[in-house]
Amino acid sequence: MEFLAAIGRAFLVFLEATGRLALFTSRAVSHCFRPPVYARLIGRQMIDIGYYSLPVVGLTALFTGMVLALQSYTGFARFQAEGAVATVVVLSITRELGPVLAGLMVAGRIGAAMAAEIGTMRVTEQIDALTTLATNPMKYLVAPRLIAGLCMLPLLVVVADIIGVFGGFLVAVYKLGFNPANYLSKSWEYLQFMDVVSGLVKAGVFGFFVSLMGCYHGYHSRGGAEGVGTATTNAVVSASILILISNYLITGMFFSK
Amino acid sequence: MTGSPPKIALSGVNKRFGDKVVLDGLDLTVGKSESLVVIGGSGTGKSVMLKCILGLLRPESGSIMVDGEETVSKTRGDREAMLRKFGMLFQGSALFDSLKVWENVAFGLIQGRHMPRVQAKEIALAKLAAVGLGPEVGELSPSELSGGMQKRVALARAIATEPEVIFFDEPTTGLDPIMADVINELIVKCVKDLGATALSITHDMASARKIADRIAMIYQGKIIWCGKREDIDHSGNAYVDQFINGRAEGPIRMQVRAL
Numbered sequence: 001m002e003f004l005a006a007i008g009r010a011f012l013v014f015l016e017a018t019g020r021l022a023l024f025t026s027r028a029v030s031h032c033f034r035p036p037v038y039a040r041l042i043g044r045q046m047i048d049i050g051y052y053s054l055p056v057v058g059l060t061a062l063f064t065g066m067v068l069a070l071q072s073y074t075g076f077a078r079f080q081a082e083g084a085v086a087t088v089v090v091l092s093i094t095r096e097l098g099p100v101l102a103g104l105m106v107a108g109r110i111g112a113a114m115a116a117e118i119g120t121m122r123v124t125e126q127i128d129a130l131t132t133l134a135t136n137p138m139k140y141l142v143a144p145r146l147i148a149g150l151c152m153l154p155l156l157v158v159v160a161d162i163i164g165v166f167g168g169f170l171v172a173v174y175k176l177g178f179n180p181a182n183y184l185s186k187s188w189e190y191l192q193f194m195d196v197v198s199g200l201v202k203a204g205v206f207g208f209f210v211s212l213m214g215c216y217h218g219y220h221s222r223g224g225a226e227g228v229g230t231a232t233t234n235a236v237v238s239a240s241i242l243i244l245i246s247n248y249l250i251t252g253m254f255f256s257k
Numbered sequence: 258m259t260g261s262p263p264k265i266a267l268s269g270v271n272k273r274f275g276d277k278v279v280l281d282g283l284d285l286t287v288g289k290s291e292s293l294v295v296i297g298g299s300g301t302g303k304s305v306m307l308k309c310i311l312g313l314l315r316p317e318s319g320s321i322m323v324d325g326e327e328t329v330s331k332t333r334g335d336r337e338a339m340l341r342k343f344g345m346l347f348q349g350s351a352l353f354d355s356l357k358v359w360e361n362v363a364f365g366l367i368q369g370r371h372m373p374r375v376q377a378k379e380i381a382l383a384k385l386a387a388v389g390l391g392p393e394v395g396e397l398s399p400s401e402l403s404g405g406m407q408k409r410v411a412l413a414r415a416i417a418t419e420p421e422v423i424f425f426d427e428p429t430t431g432l433d434p435i436m437a438d439v440i441n442e443l444i445v446k447c448v449k450d451l452g453a454t455a456l457s458i459t460h461d462m463a464s465a466r467k468i469a470d471r472i473a474m475i476y477q478g479k480i481i482w483c484g485k486r487e488d489i490d491h492s493g494n495a496y497v498d499q500f501i502n503g504r505a506e507g508p509i510r511m512q513v514r515a516l
Contacts, residue, residue, distance in 0.1 A: 129345070
């Protein structure tokens with residue numbers, strides 16, 4: 001009986017957490033569409049998420065593209081298919097690696113920062129202070145971050161796609177001896193509009209999840225520095241898991257026959 | 258008190274967290290332009306009471322009236338409108354780290370009242386001057402200020418919108434005795450200048466004696482004594498006597514758990 005009770009308790013806790021997240025999400029999203037719009041705060045978050053994440057996302061994309069070209073070349077050389085390297089690089093980057101790696105890097109950088117900032121505001125009563133100053137914390141703190149995450153990650157992924165493909169080009173041309181014009185034409189030849197669009201849709205969803213998890217865990221953090229630390233960890237882990245699960249679902253939506 | 262309704266009236270307010278009863282049928286009234294100080298030990302429900310009035314926590318039962326209007330059942334939108342009447346000084350100041358000092362003080366004017374920033378800055382600097390801080394402080398970040406200065410800024414923020422009611426949550430906690438007295442005097446002056454109603458919670462008796470018209474004592478979630486400031490030394494209540502004299506012996510037993 002004790003064992004069954006433990007399972008029941010865990011299930012109830014899971015249901016409670018799911019319900020709380022669903023309520024938080026619906027409230028947060030509804031505030032994105034209702035005035036007042038805090039344009040200054042949205043702009044600041046966009047700079048934080050977009051501009052300041054550029055170096056880390058760019059570096060990740062560059063080296064991923066380079067490794068991809070190297071790996072696919074050595075692999076495909078076994079059955080004389082080296083000509084497919086450019087196509088493999090461009091499709092892998094635009095469809096999968098660009099959005100997923102950018103999402104995970106932003107989850108580590110921005111999701112953690114959001115959870116720590118909002119969590120600290122919670123435990124130092126700054127969120128209560130917002131309420132007493134007749135300002136809705138969901139509208140002031142959460143909505144701008146959700147909007148910025150949703151808008152900026154696709155832009156970051158466009159940059160990551162270009163840098164990733166460029167990384168592959170560098171290795172293919174300067175290390176593996178590909179003809180530059182040939183490599184570029186092969187890159188374009190099999191790339192379809194939907195390959196890029198699917199990556200950008202993923203990026204928008206990932207950006208939303210990263211901001212949502214950062215805000216949710218920060219908003220509900222309790223118990224001082226330890227609580228803020230836990231919130232930060234949970235924000236990164238849950239955003240990463242959501243990114244990987246939703247990546248599969250969106251890929252299925254776009255490309256399953 | 259006159260025939261007009263009290264500014265704030267709590268009756269039968271109950272609040273619990275899990276099995277722990279924090280407010281147990283609490284009754285309290287605060288008259289217009291009155292300064293009431295609620296004293297009590299740590300964990301007796303003082304802060305929870307303030308948060309229930311502000312709507313930050315929802316009581317399980319009971320009534321909380323502000324200007325004769327029930328607030329417990331108010332929607333979030335209606336409560337935001339009601340909160341425009343309130344100012345609050347938080348125990349830890351709760352200044353926004355990401356904003357400059359003047360932006361903190363002007364926050365309620367810019368966000369709550371949609372005042373242009375230039376005009377709000379002028380008022381913020383005037384309020385900073387009222388608490389003894391120069392305009393140069395306005396350009397600093399809260400983290401660059403001492404604890405006493407942060408309390409002054411928090412006080413300036415609490416009075417910036419000229420609220421009808423101001424709450425003070427442990428206003429002198431963590432300050433040296435001289436700075437605590439400076440803050441107490443500023444509180445008395447600001448409340449008098451605004452003609453506001455003040456509700457303070459503290460366990461600092463020097464502070465309570467300085468800023469209160471009336472003092473109430475909370476114990477185990479109930480108001481066990483309420484009377485004029487000058488009556489507190491001969492209240493005839495053993496709990497009050499023990500608390501104001503800071504004695505370990507008496508009817509109040511501190512919950513001390515062996516490690």
